[in-house]
Amino acid sequence: MTIEGNTVPDVACRVTDLSKRFGSTVALDHVTSSIGGGVTGFLGPNGAGKSTLLRIVATVLAPDTGTVTLLGRDPSKAGERVEIRRRLGYMPQEPGFHRGFTVFEFIDYVAILKEMTDRKARHDEVRRVIDQVELGPVAHKRIRALSGGMRRRVALAQALIGDPELLVLDEPTAGLDPEQRLRFRDTISRLAEDRTVLLSSHQTDDIAALCNRVLVMDHGRVVFGGTPRQLIDTAARQVWIAPERDPLVRVAWRTGEGHYRHIGGVPHGATTIEPTIEDGYLLLIGAAAAINDLRQQPHPR
Amino acid sequence: MTAGIAERPQRQAPPSTGSVWASLSRREARLVLRHPLTLVGVLASCYLLWSFNRDVLLPHLGAYSTYVGLGLAPLAGAGLLVGHLVASRAHRHDTLEIEETAPAVQRSRILGRLVGVLVTVPIAVVVVVAYVVYVYLQGAAGTPAVRELLVGPLVVGLATIAGVAMGTWLPNRFSGFLALGALAGIQIAFQDAEGTRHWLAWWHTVLWYGAPDLWVRPTGAHLAYLAGIALMVAGVAMLRHGVRPMPLMAVATGVALALAGGIVQARPPSDARTDELLARVTDPASHWVTIERPSVTYRVHPGYERWIDSWDAAVQRVLAPLPPSARPVLEVEQWHPPYLSQLEEELGYSTPEGQAVQERGGEVSAPRAIAAEGNLDGAWPIQVGTSAYIGQHARLAIAAATRAVGLPLLPVETQGRPYTEEEIASFNRTGEDLAEGGVEWWPGRELGEPAPVAGDRIPLSLACDAEGQAREVVAAWLAATASPDLAATYADIRAHGPGYGNAFGEDPIVMYSPDNDTTLQVVMWSSLGWRQGGGYGDVGESWSVLASPTATDLAAQLLELPQEDVATAVAVRWGEWTDPATRVQAIIRAFGLEAPPRPEQWLLRAGLDPGDFAASVAAYPHTPGEVETLDQRYPVCS
Numbered sequence: 001m002t003i004e005g006n007t008v009p010d011v012a013c014r015v016t017d018l019s020k021r022f023g024s025t026v027a028l029d030h031v032t033s034s035i036g037g038g039v040t041g042f043l044g045p046n047g048a049g050k051s052t053l054l055r056i057v058a059t060v061l062a063p064d065t066g067t068v069t070l071l072g073r074d075p076s077k078a079g080e081r082v083e084i085r086r087r088l089g090y091m092p093q094e095p096g097f098h099r100g101f102t103v104f105e106f107i108d109y110v111a112i113l114k115e116m117t118d119r120k121a122r123h124d125e126v127r128r129v130i131d132q133v134e135l136g137p138v139a140h141k142r143i144r145a146l147s148g149g150m151r152r153r154v155a156l157a158q159a160l161i162g163d164p165e166l167l168v169l170d171e172p173t174a175g176l177d178p179e180q181r182l183r184f185r186d187t188i189s190r191l192a193e194d195r196t197v198l199l200s201s202h203q204t205d206d207i208a209a210l211c212n213r214v215l216v217m218d219h220g221r222v223v224f225g226g227t228p229r230q231l232i233d234t235a236a237r238q239v240w241i242a243p244e245r246d247p248l249v250r251v252a253w254r255t256g257e258g259h260y261r262h263i264g265g266v267p268h269g270a271t272t273i274e275p276t277i278e279d280g281y282l283l284l285i286g287a288a289a290a291i292n293d294l295r296q297q298p299h300p301r
Numbered sequence: 302m303t304a305g306i307a308e309r310p311q312r313q314a315p316p317s318t319g320s321v322w323a324s325l326s327r328r329e330a331r332l333v334l335r336h337p338l339t340l341v342g343v344l345a346s347c348y349l350l351w352s353f354n355r356d357v358l359l360p361h362l363g364a365y366s367t368y369v370g371l372g373l374a375p376l377a378g379a380g381l382l383v384g385h386l387v388a389s390r391a392h393r394h395d396t397l398e399i400e401e402t403a404p405a406v407q408r409s410r411i412l413g414r415l416v417g418v419l420v421t422v423p424i425a426v427v428v429v430v431a432y433v434v435y436v437y438l439q440g441a442a443g444t445p446a447v448r449e450l451l452v453g454p455l456v457v458g459l460a461t462i463a464g465v466a467m468g469t470w471l472p473n474r475f476s477g478f479l480a481l482g483a484l485a486g487i488q489i490a491f492q493d494a495e496g497t498r499h500w501l502a503w504w505h506t507v508l509w510y511g512a513p514d515l516w517v518r519p520t521g522a523h524l525a526y527l528a529g530i531a532l533m534v535a536g537v538a539m540l541r542h543g544v545r546p547m548p549l550m551a552v553a554t555g556v557a558l559a560l561a562g563g564i565v566q567a568r569p570p571s572d573a574r575t576d577e578l579l580a581r582v583t584d585p586a587s588h589w590v591t592i593e594r595p596s597v598t599y600r601v602h603p604g605y606e607r608w609i610d611s612w613d614a615a616v617q618r619v620l621a622p623l624p625p626s627a628r629p630v631l632e633v634e635q636w637h638p639p640y641l642s643q644l645e646e647e648l649g650y651s652t653p654e655g656q657a658v659q660e661r662g663g664e665v666s667a668p669r670a671i672a673a674e675g676n677l678d679g680a681w682p683i684q685v686g687t688s689a690y691i692g693q694h695a696r697l698a699i700a701a702a703t704r705a706v707g708l709p710l711l712p713v714e715t716q717g718r719p720y721t722e723e724e725i726a727s728f729n730r731t732g733e734d735l736a737e738g739g740v741e742w743w744p745g746r747e748l749g750e751p752a753p754v755a756g757d758r759i760p761l762s763l764a765c766d767a768e769g770q771a772r773e774v775v776a777a778w779l780a781a782t783a784s785p786d787l788a789a790t791y792a793d794i795r796a797h798g799p800g801y802g803n804a805f806g807e808d809p810i811v812m813y814s815p816d817n818d819t820t821l822q823v824v825m826w827s828s829l830g831w832r833q834g835g836g837y838g839d840v841g842e843s844w845s846v847l848a849s850p851t852a853t854d855l856a857a858q859l860l861e862l863p864q865e866d867v868a869t870a871v872a873v874r875w876g877e878w879t880d881p882a883t884r885v886q887a888i889i890r891a892f893g894l895e896a897p898p899r900p901e902q903w904l905l906r907a908g909l910d911p912g913d914f915a916a917s918v919a920a921y922p923h924t925p926g927e928v929e930t931l932d933q934r935y936p937v938c939s
Contacts, residue, residue, distance in 0.1 A: 058402050085404040096395025112328055113403035113410070117320035158399060 011036050011069075012166050012196035013057055018066035020052050020220075027052040028063065029220035039192040041211035041228075042200035043281050049220040050200040051093050051170050057198060058090040058168045071166055086115065089164035093171050093200075095155035099144035103135055103154055106143055110158040129157040133187060149180040156184075160191070167191060169199040173206050185209050204278040208232075214277075216284050224284050228277050235275035235283045240266050251286040321405045322413035329417025333383050339421065342379025343428060346372055350432045359440050359608045361687070362433065363516070366446035369432065369453035370504020373425050377503075378481055380421035380461035385477030387414050388468025388538075407542035414465055415535055421461045425454035440611055443604035448520040455524060456503045459531040460484055466538035500566045503527070514588070514602055515578055522566035529558025585636055596620055596628045601635040602687065612685065615694040618783035619701040622868035627875050629704050632682035633697070695784040702779035706772040706879045769851070771883040775871060777856035782864065791857035854897040855885060862892060 013035040020028040028049045042050040055061040056068060059075045071087050073080035098106055107126045116122035130139050133153040138146060143154060152172065159167060172188070173181045181203070188197060188210055201207055207214050208228045216224035216231065224231060241259040245252050251263040263283045266272060333339055350372035354360055388411075391397045400410065433445050460481075467480040484503070491502035499505070500523060533555025539548035570578075581588055581602075589600040594613045601609065612633065620628050683700040781788040859867050870891065877883055889896060 055398070058398070060398050060401050082404045082406065085402055088402060090399065090402040092398045094395070095399065096391075096397075098390060098394050098396065109328060110399060110403065112321065112324045113400055113405040115321050115404050117324045119324075122324075 012071055014069040016067045018063045020063050026220045031222055033222055037196050038212040039197040039210050041207035041214045043207055044217035048217040050217050054168050054170045054200055087165040089159035089167045091155045091159040091169045091172055097143045102140045102142055104139045107158050111161045114162045129160040133157045149176050165195050167195055167197045171200050173201055173203055204281050208277040218285055231280040232275055232277050235279040237272050238264050238283055239275045239279045240270040240272045251282045322409045325413025326417035329387055329414050330420035333418050333420050336383050338379045338383050342376035345375030346428055359611055360436050361443045362436055362441045362445045363443040365436050366449035367506050369429055369450050370456055371506055373453035373457050376425055377457045377460035380457050381464035381481050382477045384418040384461040384464025385468040387418050388465040389472035392472035411469055411539055418461050418465055419458055422454050422458040425457040429453055442607035451524055452504055455527040459527055462531050462535050466534045469538045469541045501563055514581055517570055519566040522562045525558050526562030529555045529562055597631045599633045612697055615698045615783040616701045619698050619779045622871050623705055624872050624875050634682045635685050695787045698780040698783035702776040706776040708776055769884055770881055771885055771888045772879045773852040774855045774885055774888050775878045777852045778859045781856055781860055788860050791853050794853050795857040851897045855894055858894045
């Protein structure tokens with residue numbers, strides 16, 4: 001699938017007909033996409049293939065089939081893969097840490113792995129990224145003594161080492177409190193000014209706030225590609241409220257005011273309301289689930 | 302959209318791979334340095350090396366170099382575990398994905414870790430240097446055996462590399478202990494292995510009792526063997542992430558080096574070398590260095606000259622109170638272990654060297670071997686060994702003092718008893734093996750048919766009983782003036798009776814004749830070498846003197862008096878005190894001493910029952926297995 005409306009001139013990441021299986025599980029199913037500068041968000045339920053795609057983009061995994069081009073290079077070739085990694089920052093979904101290290105030591109260690117061999121320059125860079133994620137006051141604390149939010153920032157800081165052109169962040173805001181998430185958004189927004197950022201999240205409001213483009217994935221496929229506004233617009237006139245739940249509508253939930261918010265299947269005369277990005281996402285996922293259900297039904301004779 | 306990628310500032314050229322692993326190795330080295338396990342390993346190694354030297358009076362740097370391998374074993378173990386932790390860290394801490402997406406390739410990372418963790422080797426070198434300095438400051442003679450000293454750091458390096466290899470291939474929490482067990486198993490399997498596999502252990506304490514001039518270990522080949530294995534293991538670690546020429550070459554070179562080193566070091570020694578070893582044991586005179594001091598001539602093996610000052614201080618203190626005309630001319634000779642069984646023990650049982658010595662032992666003459674036992678009569682040179690455990694000064698002092706007063710030393714003993722007059726006479730007459738006693742260890746049995754007695758340095762003399770003679774007291778006092786340990790032993794014996802209390806940290810041994818209580822004797826040599834080393838650790842003078850409880854008690858009383866007054870009184874009446882006809886009562890009267898306890902009182906002080914001696918000895922708690930029965934009487938010393 002090719003993203004509609006992709007007019008980005010500088011394509012940092014291009015995947016074509018990408019597939020990946022883990023045993024009998026299809027993680028990616030013929031995914032095709034091109035991603036340019038700015039922040040691209042990946043939305044999707046658990047198991048949708050977001051992390052697998054990001055790990056392939058981060059050169060952690062190799063696809064079973066299909067091609068990947070990152071920063072104009074082919075990661076399947078060892079030499080080009082190293083070149084890509086020199087320009088890549090990656091924050092895994094569940095980053096591990098050497099908990100006995102201090103923040104400074106850990107990031108310094110990663111900086112060495114990123115080929116920063118000049119000690120003074122490396123330490124300057126480590127201090128820079130530590131300041132960038134506002135960890136200066138705890139730079140010499142052991143990681144085991146930090147809160148979960150601080151550790152996420154340590155993970156982000158190590159990804160920022162070397163000022164990478166392509167930043168891959170897998171659920172960077174998971175587990176953060178609202179204030180930490182705001183701070184994170186601010187940091188990533190500033191970072192995205194001059195690089196390509198790919199991030200996955202379950203938080204639709206993060207995507208709405210941060211991303212200039214969004215990809216919605218489900219069951220290993222990209223089911224939507226466009227701007228957050230376009231995702232919201234997919235739910236235009238599809239969101240309505242009623243005092244009782246309509247059993248024919250797949251996605252509906254009770255709001256704090258005691259009404260039922262429905263997405264899709266608008267009955268005649270119903271009161272529609274302004275959709276959010278979450279409505280668009282849920283509408284897509286609901287539709288995808290319905291399609292999936294149909295696929296799983298026996299073929300009509 | 303934001304600015305295009307093409308507009309970004311040009312990146313600097315990436316550094317070389319070499320720079321990356323070098324930087325990584327420095328970082329890993331710092332982490333290893335501060336790791337608690339490293340500190341524990343260093344402290345344990347320092348303690349172990351210190352403990353080897355704890356009971357040693359005068360070590361030899363060359364011989365003590367062989368302790369380094371064993372001494373550094375804790376550091377090697379710590380290095381292995383730390384190396385394993387370093388190599389498995391990313392796996393254990395789940396940072397693999399972060400590492401994988403960094404441009405540093407796997408081989409750089411493994412190489413950086415391998416080199417970095419080898420900081421344990423310079424740490425080991427520092428420990429070794431500190432150990433050498435410590436041993437030197439203890440008064441060690443000789444020079445360090447540099448190649449033997451290198452065995453320790455090389456073992457540490459090998460173990461550390463093994464830890465990295467294991468952590469690279471099996472990065473789970475417990476595989477480090479598997480590697481540790483495997484290395485320990487190899488050490489255990491080979492250190493007591495028979496035949497040529499003996500030297501294949503990681504380390505070996507070649508000579509417990511010194512004598513580096515009896516060195517047979519082909520240390521250079523062993524170093525090559527260790528280095529080869531280390532290189533091979535390092536290559537195996539590097540092969541973890543792909544078969545490449547350099548790791549393959551490292552493995553191939555390592556295997557070749559290890560094989561070559563292993564084969565060379567396991568070869569039996571040449572006939573020439575075996576001859577040389579035997580010659581040094583049986584005919585040391587051709588090797589000795591002679592050094593003259595007032596009244597004393599010292600003959601020592603090259604490299605041991607530094608011990609002479611320490612020996613001479615004790616001897617001169619003994620001789621100081623003597624009138625100049627009465628000073629004996631003493632000779633002190635240094636001998637290697639006299640018996641071939643001991644040499645074999647020194648070389649390691651079942652080693653090629655030990656076997657070769659045993660096979661060729663028949664060529665050594667029995668009189669030579671007996672001469673090595675020494676201690677024969679008052680004119681016989683004082684013999685010292687090539688090790689110097691605590692008590693050596695006391696032995697020298699006793700030997701000098703007994704010679705000064707004209708007492709013979711104890712005769713050759715076997716199985717805990719002196720030979721009888723008849724036995725010695727028979728041996729002196731025929732040179733044949735003794736009829737009884739010593740069947741297990743008499744040198745003639747190991748030497749084959751003994752040669753006829755040469756006669757020039759034989760015959761043996763027989764022990765005599767000087768109890769009741771004043772000169773025995775004078776000798777005991779003279780010896781104690783030169784040896785605080787001996788003085789403390791006398792005080793213990795006086796306070797608690799023989800067989801009770803400490804003598805050089807251990808119980809004195811009681812020898813007792815059930816037929817005649819007057820022969821109850823305190824044996825001063827209880828801890829002067831026999832029990833320290835589990836056998837003859839030293840040559841000659843092992844059975845330096847028998848002093849009666851009476852003499853010990855009176856000498857202890859003399860030591861409580863102003864020593865200048867005692868020395869003056871002894872010197873003024875020297876001829877009288879050393880006359881065999883002068884009895885202890887004269888000394889008691891002259892110095893106003895208390896009469897010593899009667900024999901049965903000694904027994905009571907020692908906690909023994911004079912009425913049922915055998916039963917009380919059996920139940921005696923202080924010298925289990927050390928109480929012996931003296932069945933024979935000696936002629937009175939004349």
